[in-house]
Amino acid sequence: MNISFEKVRNLTPAQLIAAYYFAAIGFSFLLLRLPGVHRPGIEVSLIDSLFTAVSAVSVTGLTVLSIIDTYSVQGIIILMFIMQLGGIGIMSIGTFFWLLVGKRIGLRERQLIMIDHNQTQMSGVVNLIKEIIKILLLIEAIGALVLTLYFTQFYETFAEALLHGAFTSVSATTNGGFDITGASLLPYFNDYFVQIIVILLIILGAIGFPVLIEAKAFLADQDGSFRFSLFTKITTATFAALLAVGTVVILILEAGNSFRNMAWHEMFFAALFQSVSSRSGGLATIDVSLFGEATNVFMSALMFIGASPSSVGGGIRTTTFAIAILFLINFGRGKNSIKVFSREIYLTDVFRAFAVIILAGFLVMVSVMILLVTEPEADAIAILFEITSAFGTCGLSLGLTPELSSIGKVVVMLLMFIGRVGLISFIFTLGGKSDPTNFHFPKERVIIG
Amino acid sequence: MNISFEKVRNLTPAQLIAAYYFAAIGFSFLLLRLPGVHRPGIEVSLIDSLFTAVSAVSVTGLTVLSIIDTYSVQGIIILMFIMQLGGIGIMSIGTFFWLLVGKRIGLRERQLIMIDHNQTQMSGVVNLIKEIIKILLLIEAIGALVLTLYFTQFYETFAEALLHGAFTSVSATTNGGFDITGASLLPYFNDYFVQIIVILLIILGAIGFPVLIEAKAFLADQDGSFRFSLFTKITTATFAALLAVGTVVILILEAGNSFRNMAWHEMFFAALFQSVSSRSGGLATIDVSLFGEATNVFMSALMFIGASPSSVGGGIRTTTFAIAILFLINFGRGKNSIKVFSREIYLTDVFRAFAVIILAGFLVMVSVMILLVTEPEADAIAILFEITSAFGTCGLSLGLTPELSSIGKVVVMLLMFIGRVGLISFIFTLGGKSDPTNFHFPKERVIIG
Numbered sequence: 001m002n003i004s005f006e007k008v009r010n011l012t013p014a015q016l017i018a019a020y021y022f023a024a025i026g027f028s029f030l031l032l033r034l035p036g037v038h039r040p041g042i043e044v045s046l047i048d049s050l051f052t053a054v055s056a057v058s059v060t061g062l063t064v065l066s067i068i069d070t071y072s073v074q075g076i077i078i079l080m081f082i083m084q085l086g087g088i089g090i091m092s093i094g095t096f097f098w099l100l101v102g103k104r105i106g107l108r109e110r111q112l113i114m115i116d117h118n119q120t121q122m123s124g125v126v127n128l129i130k131e132i133i134k135i136l137l138l139i140e141a142i143g144a145l146v147l148t149l150y151f152t153q154f155y156e157t158f159a160e161a162l163l164h165g166a167f168t169s170v171s172a173t174t175n176g177g178f179d180i181t182g183a184s185l186l187p188y189f190n191d192y193f194v195q196i197i198v199i200l201l202i203i204l205g206a207i208g209f210p211v212l213i214e215a216k217a218f219l220a221d222q223d224g225s226f227r228f229s230l231f232t233k234i235t236t237a238t239f240a241a242l243l244a245v246g247t248v249v250i251l252i253l254e255a256g257n258s259f260r261n262m263a264w265h266e267m268f269f270a271a272l273f274q275s276v277s278s279r280s281g282g283l284a285t286i287d288v289s290l291f292g293e294a295t296n297v298f299m300s301a302l303m304f305i306g307a308s309p310s311s312v313g314g315g316i317r318t319t320t321f322a323i324a325i326l327f328l329i330n331f332g333r334g335k336n337s338i339k340v341f342s343r344e345i346y347l348t349d350v351f352r353a354f355a356v357i358i359l360a361g362f363l364v365m366v367s368v369m370i371l372l373v374t375e376p377e378a379d380a381i382a383i384l385f386e387i388t389s390a391f392g393t394c395g396l397s398l399g400l401t402p403e404l405s406s407i408g409k410v411v412v413m414l415l416m417f418i419g420r421v422g423l424i425s426f427i428f429t430l431g432g433k434s435d436p437t438n439f440h441f442p443k444e445r446v447i448i449g
Numbered sequence: 450m451n452i453s454f455e456k457v458r459n460l461t462p463a464q465l466i467a468a469y470y471f472a473a474i475g476f477s478f479l480l481l482r483l484p485g486v487h488r489p490g491i492e493v494s495l496i497d498s499l500f501t502a503v504s505a506v507s508v509t510g511l512t513v514l515s516i517i518d519t520y521s522v523q524g525i526i527i528l529m530f531i532m533q534l535g536g537i538g539i540m541s542i543g544t545f546f547w548l549l550v551g552k553r554i555g556l557r558e559r560q561l562i563m564i565d566h567n568q569t570q571m572s573g574v575v576n577l578i579k580e581i582i583k584i585l586l587l588i589e590a591i592g593a594l595v596l597t598l599y600f601t602q603f604y605e606t607f608a609e610a611l612l613h614g615a616f617t618s619v620s621a622t623t624n625g626g627f628d629i630t631g632a633s634l635l636p637y638f639n640d641y642f643v644q645i646i647v648i649l650l651i652i653l654g655a656i657g658f659p660v661l662i663e664a665k666a667f668l669a670d671q672d673g674s675f676r677f678s679l680f681t682k683i684t685t686a687t688f689a690a691l692l693a694v695g696t697v698v699i700l701i702l703e704a705g706n707s708f709r710n711m712a713w714h715e716m717f718f719a720a721l722f723q724s725v726s727s728r729s730g731g732l733a734t735i736d737v738s739l740f741g742e743a744t745n746v747f748m749s750a751l752m753f754i755g756a757s758p759s760s761v762g763g764g765i766r767t768t769t770f771a772i773a774i775l776f777l778i779n780f781g782r783g784k785n786s787i788k789v790f791s792r793e794i795y796l797t798d799v800f801r802a803f804a805v806i807i808l809a810g811f812l813v814m815v816s817v818m819i820l821l822v823t824e825p826e827a828d829a830i831a832i833l834f835e836i837t838s839a840f841g842t843c844g845l846s847l848g849l850t851p852e853l854s855s856i857g858k859v860v861v862m863l864l865m866f867i868g869r870v871g872l873i874s875f876i877f878t879l880g881g882k883s884d885p886t887n888f889h890f891p892k893e894r895v896i897i898g
């Protein structure tokens with residue numbers, strides 16, 4: 001056991017997670033610098049390759065360059081692979097590898113996964129990772145199959161249809177948000193079949209792995225003894241509420257604006273798709289820069305909230321938002337405890353939620369201020385949109401990304417990183433000394449951030 | 450005892466406070482519609498008179514019209530009177546009146562004052578109000594005297610110097626933010642004497658009455674037994690820190706921008722004055738629309754935080770901000786309790802702080818979204834600045850106020866009202882059923898919001 005290994009052992013689990021993500025970004029960056037990944041004659045600067053690597057590992061999808069114009073087929077396949085790495089979570093991959101080579105998972109490694117997926121129970125970690133990877137690959141395979149078969153009508157060769165089908169499925173399921181059409185899903189604005197498939201894939205990726213695993217257990221349950229956890233109830237209810245509110249508000253704000261000349265079903269699908277996408281998907285069926293400023297601010301708020309914990313998405317996470325809302329309602333009624341679905345929320349979770357919200361708000365404000373200085377040409381709302389999109393690992397943009405200065409790129413990369421790792425982990429990474437298990441109680445709890 | 454009086458009795462204290470403020474606004478509105486308050490030939494619409502009334506009662510200072518071009522000397526004196534009403538607090542005035550006419554202050558009325566000034570102790574309320582009014586009037590009188598004598602060099606008649614001296618003193622001390630120069634304090638950009646006097650008056654008004662009262666007790670203390678309260682220590686430290694950080698950040702952001710051609714002392718005073726003013730004063734020695742966008746966002750954050758509780762200012766209040774910061778530091782270190790100045794902060798106060806911050810953030814976001822729709826010509830940052838200025842009852846503006854649509858005016862009026870009443874009172878006003886004393890503990894506590 002040498003000194004450097006000793007040093008790794010002394011890192012807190014949260015620091016190790018950040019270190020793993022750093023390694024994944026470095027590895028992805030190197031992959032994207034391999035010969036043959038770019039189209040002939042295309043030169044990509046180091047910072048732009050790094051930006052693409054961070055964006056793909058964090059499954060954000062913001063990009064300073066056009067994927068289809070820049071990368072060869074090999075490059076596109078590598079990008080799919082990186083999104084896969086990011087979507088499943090570097091930690092799960094790492095631990096799964098340990099499993100494969102026959103090592104037993106020790107307490108330390110179990111803790112790592114536990115925090116990466118915000119799981120509070122120490123048992124079942126190994127099975128959890130297997131389940132995560134199985135479910136994600138199954139969903140992606142079904143999505144890729146359906147889309148490939150459907151795309152054969154648009155492309156001359158099956159290989160082309162397969163490339164587009166597989167890429168779209170991976171990009172949607174991992175909420176990667178990258179596209180190889182050169183214009184996101186705008187070509188499918190009137191193709192509700194593709195939209196419904198993509199919406200389902202995005203939701204399955206963003207709803208959170210615990211929800212999927214519990215849903216599977218529920219379906220397999222024979223004697224009716226299965227009970228959904230409080231976490232699953234809260235996150236699913238919040239996710240659904242955000243989708244519905246998002247769709248309705250976008251409809252109201254844009255009905256007289258960018259939706260002016262649309263049929264009712266076009267309006268509905270445009271609002272629904274962009275509401276789903278702002279959860280963390282990042283794909284778009286409409287040029288979001290056509291939306292009004294109020295809609296842009298509203299979508300910034302949606303992206304700030306982000307997806308479920310233990311999912312492929314970022315942001316403050318749905319449960320954090322839900323607990324803040326529940327707290328406010330209870331506080332306004334003069335109650336000091338929060339009860340929901342016949343359970344009481346732990347005080348510590350309320351505190352975690354507040355810490356995440358306030359820090360995230362501060363982070364977004366400071367980032368916006370920096371970009372207001374470094375991007376003097378850019379519109380303030382475009383900057384807010386870009387920053388919240390990065391923090392929510394969403395990937396929607398009002399067109400600012402390719403125009404970013406080097407400092408702007410670094411800020412956006414940092415936000416994508418923090419958004420993916422999660423602010424709670426990030427706090428512990430910086431704090432260093434604390435033991436995250438201080439915040440874990442034996443009873444049933446809700447996952448925050 | 451008739452039915453309508455019974456209804457008043459059934460109102461919660463917080464609802465009564467809101468009702469009192471409504472009455473004060475109505476009364477002020479009527480005063481501003483009296484014959485002779487306007488200059489000859491000037492017509493003011495009803496909504497503009499209402500806006501001025503709300504702005505003066507809430508001591509905000511945002512104005513849709515130029516005071517000096519619109520109001521006669523009588524009108525200006527009425528405006529000073531309304532700022533006085535707003536500054537001292539309608540509740541104090543009401544209770545002081547009860548005192549004057551010999552009525553004993555009952556439990557119900559004591560509670561009203563207690564909440565209006567966020568005081569948690571039931572005793573000493575009567576003395577508190579007397580002290581508040583005495584101290585405020587004393588400060589104003591000294592300020593008016595000094596400024597009037599100084600202004601005699603600028604004005605031909607003593608009456609003119611007195612009008613300007615008294616108005617500036619009242620506007621500064623109550624943090625009213627109105628001006629009768631037509632250009633705030635821009636004419637005094639190089640007059641550091643006037644600036645220092647105004648800075649002192651603004652700070653004395655915004656630092657919080659309890660601080661002034663304790664400072665007085667400290668000065669009168671003979672045997673050294675006097676101890677400053679935790680509240681006074683926290684609010685004063687936060688206030689000073691915000692002033693210093695505000696000055697430094699404005700200096701850094703503007704040194705290469707609007708301060709480019711200034712001498713060092715001009716830069717310093719310009720940064721200091723605007724930092725003090727964004728606490729809640731609202732007067733300006735420089736056209737803040739010359740500042741860069743990052744500075745505007747930063748000042749919006751300062752105005753959002755606002756002044757001390759139990760002061761003439763608004764916003765989420767300094768203590769709310771301080772507790773949030775202290776909580777984050779302690780949370781990052783893995784501690785679940787907050788210790789400061791050798792005291793522990795009550796959990797309930799932490800909860801109140803979070804409720805205020807999250808609600809205020811939501812309120813600002815929704816207001817900005819509304820104005821983005823109703824003011825299509827306006828710049829997004831100018832809207833954010835206007836909204837936070839109203840919520841912080843600050844009164845600085847990037848020039849949007851006179852351009853506001855009717856809906857915009859209503860939104861800004863509502864924010865000035867909520868900012869002055871305080872969000873905590875406002876929550877209880879809406880909730881209605883709760884008893885605010887649920888949130889009061891017998892031990893030493895910190896005032897929030």
Ligand SMILES: [K+]
Pocket residue numbers: 059060061175176177280281282393394395
């Ligand atoms: K994404």
Ligand SMILES: [K+]
Pocket residue numbers: 508509510624625626729730731842843844
């Ligand atoms: K003011």
